[in-house]
Amino acid sequence: MAKKGGSEFVCQNCGAVYPKWQGKCDSCGEWNSIVEEQVGGEGFSNLTPKKKGRILEFVPLSGSQEALTRLVTGIKELDRVCGGGLVPGSAILVGGDPGIGKSTLLLQTCASIANQTGDHECYYISGEEAIDQVRIRAKRLQLEKSPVKLTSATNVKDIITTLEASQAAVVIIDSIQTMYLEEVESTPGSVTQVRACAYELIKLAKKKGFTLFLVGHVTKQGSIAGPRVLEHMVDTVLYFEGERGHHFRILRAVKNRYGATDEIGVFEMQDQGLVEVENPSALFLAERQGNISGSCVFAGIEGSRPVLVEIQALVSPTGYASPKRAVVGWDSNRLAMVLAVLEARCGMNLSSQDVYLNIAGGLKISEPAADLAVAMAVISSLTNKPLPADAVIFGEIGLSGEIRAVSQPNARLKEAYKLGFHSAITPPTHSKEKKHNLDINTYEIGNVQRLINWFN
Numbered sequence: 001m002a003k004k005g006g007s008e009f010v011c012q013n014c015g016a017v018y019p020k021w022q023g024k025c026d027s028c029g030e031w032n033s034i035v036e037e038q039v040g041g042e043g044f045s046n047l048t049p050k051k052k053g054r055i056l057e058f059v060p061l062s063g064s065q066e067a068l069t070r071l072v073t074g075i076k077e078l079d080r081v082c083g084g085g086l087v088p089g090s091a092i093l094v095g096g097d098p099g100i101g102k103s104t105l106l107l108q109t110c111a112s113i114a115n116q117t118g119d120h121e122c123y124y125i126s127g128e129e130a131i132d133q134v135r136i137r138a139k140r141l142q143l144e145k146s147p148v149k150l151t152s153a154t155n156v157k158d159i160i161t162t163l164e165a166s167q168a169a170v171v172i173i174d175s176i177q178t179m180y181l182e183e184v185e186s187t188p189g190s191v192t193q194v195r196a197c198a199y200e201l202i203k204l205a206k207k208k209g210f211t212l213f214l215v216g217h218v219t220k221q222g223s224i225a226g227p228r229v230l231e232h233m234v235d236t237v238l239y240f241e242g243e244r245g246h247h248f249r250i251l252r253a254v255k256n257r258y259g260a261t262d263e264i265g266v267f268e269m270q271d272q273g274l275v276e277v278e279n280p281s282a283l284f285l286a287e288r289q290g291n292i293s294g295s296c297v298f299a300g301i302e303g304s305r306p307v308l309v310e311i312q313a314l315v316s317p318t319g320y321a322s323p324k325r326a327v328v329g330w331d332s333n334r335l336a337m338v339l340a341v342l343e344a345r346c347g348m349n350l351s352s353q354d355v356y357l358n359i360a361g362g363l364k365i366s367e368p369a370a371d372l373a374v375a376m377a378v379i380s381s382l383t384n385k386p387l388p389a390d391a392v393i394f395g396e397i398g399l400s401g402e403i404r405a406v407s408q409p410n411a412r413l414k415e416a417y418k419l420g421f422h423s424a425i426t427p428p429t430h431s432k433e434k435k436h437n438l439d440i441n442t443y444e445i446g447n448v449q450r451l452i453n454w455f456n
């Protein structure tokens with residue numbers, strides 16, 4: 001570590017520190033991301049104490065602990081993603097592409113809490129937009145009457161002094177990349193600044209017991225700009241995602257010390273701001289056309305909630321030497337694997353075909369449980385035979401072509417039944433699992449070879 005007052009070279013992508021400049025970061029592999037930064041700043045100057053430490057006290061794992069009281073925001077999708085409401089004293093990082101709706105979501109959250117009875121002071125500190133701009137947005141969202149305390153500031157010292165004297169319940173910093181501490185000599189947005197500012201703000205949040213939201217920008221590669229260290233410092237990391245051109249927005253918890261991760265909240269961006277979507281399956285299936293080859297409905301699980309989505313495949317003869325595979329919303333390696341299994345185990349010839357795969361509605365699926373639905377969509381497109389319109393599909397495919405059980409089959413079937421589906425193509429049920437008692441015809445398939453029968 002460089003001495004205080006000296007300089008060090010910090011990767012702006014991952015936060016790795018080097019004693020001298022180099023073109024490529026060894027830690028994250030990024031080129032040209034290493035920048036010289038001055039060392040210093042209050043945030044980290046106390047890392048080399050001169051005094052000897054005191055002896056720590058150890059306690060048993062069991063014992064009394066303070067009950068976790070959560071502040072319910074009133075925006076149900078956000079509350080669920082946070083694990084049932086905001087935990088006082090916690091820090092939440094909200095990342096997402098520019099223009100996706102982070103400021104809108106947080107202004108709505110702030111106003112929703114401020115409007116509640118119970119006298120919660122809510123502070124919205126904008127470092128990016130002038131007061132007028134935020135006011136215009138508030139007017140558009142019809143929130144201008146909410147007792148939110150709004151200011152435009154970037155100096156963290158001022159912010160801390162102000163908050164010290166307040167009774168804040170919720171503080172929103174939009175965005176952490178615009179904040180700076182005078183003591184730190186690097187420019188706002190650099191790793192050192194972002195880290196030092198976040199450290200000071202999080203320390204204050206813990207001390208005063210308010211919930212701190214930090215907005216963070218996302219780089220081209222999709223991680224929160226600059227420091228991944230920021231993700232380690234906060235209690236919860238939320239990503240706000242959505243496809244351009246789609247009005248759905250998905251709030252995803254990727255880290256949560258106070259709740260489950262991989263929980264999603266679904267919103268729709270409308271003229272008057274973000275509207276919660278209580279039944280995402282209906283929304284994702286809204287534009288589905290029945291009786292089309294290459295399309296099927298996958299019954300997935302996102303966090304604790306079953307979600308039905310349409311999977312579309314298009315298989316067409318290739319005009320290239322190596323066939324094209326294009327995937328939107330799923331893992332392209334996983335598609336390659338499914339195609340390889342279909343070729344090797346079912347004797348299908350896909351090497352002369354281009355394959356396009358799309359998850360309709362802009363949702364990103366990471367579950368292997370979608371394998372079977374993808375395989376069926378591909379076969380349906382190749383044979384030009386539509387799948388039954390009232391069927392949902394789920395199941396994982398193994399390399400030897402076997403179809404494996406996935407988690408929570410009954411929750412998936414229940415959601416399908418609720419949305420009017422009457423049949424399901426699933427992996428074989430094991431004897432120890434409880435069979436559902438829904439009015440759904442389930443076709444259990446144990447191996448991909450048997451899939452072909454569906455299309456004959």
Ligand code: TYD
Binds near residue numbers: 271
């Ligand atoms: P914004 O919250 O400023 O995004 P971020 O803070 O993530 O950069 O959202 C801006 C986009 O949202 C902008 O393109 C306009 C759109 N929008 C609506 O469609 N309806 C609305 O009511 C609002 C406030 C914004």
Ligand code: MG
Binds near residue numbers: 102103104128174
């Ligand atoms: Mg913004």
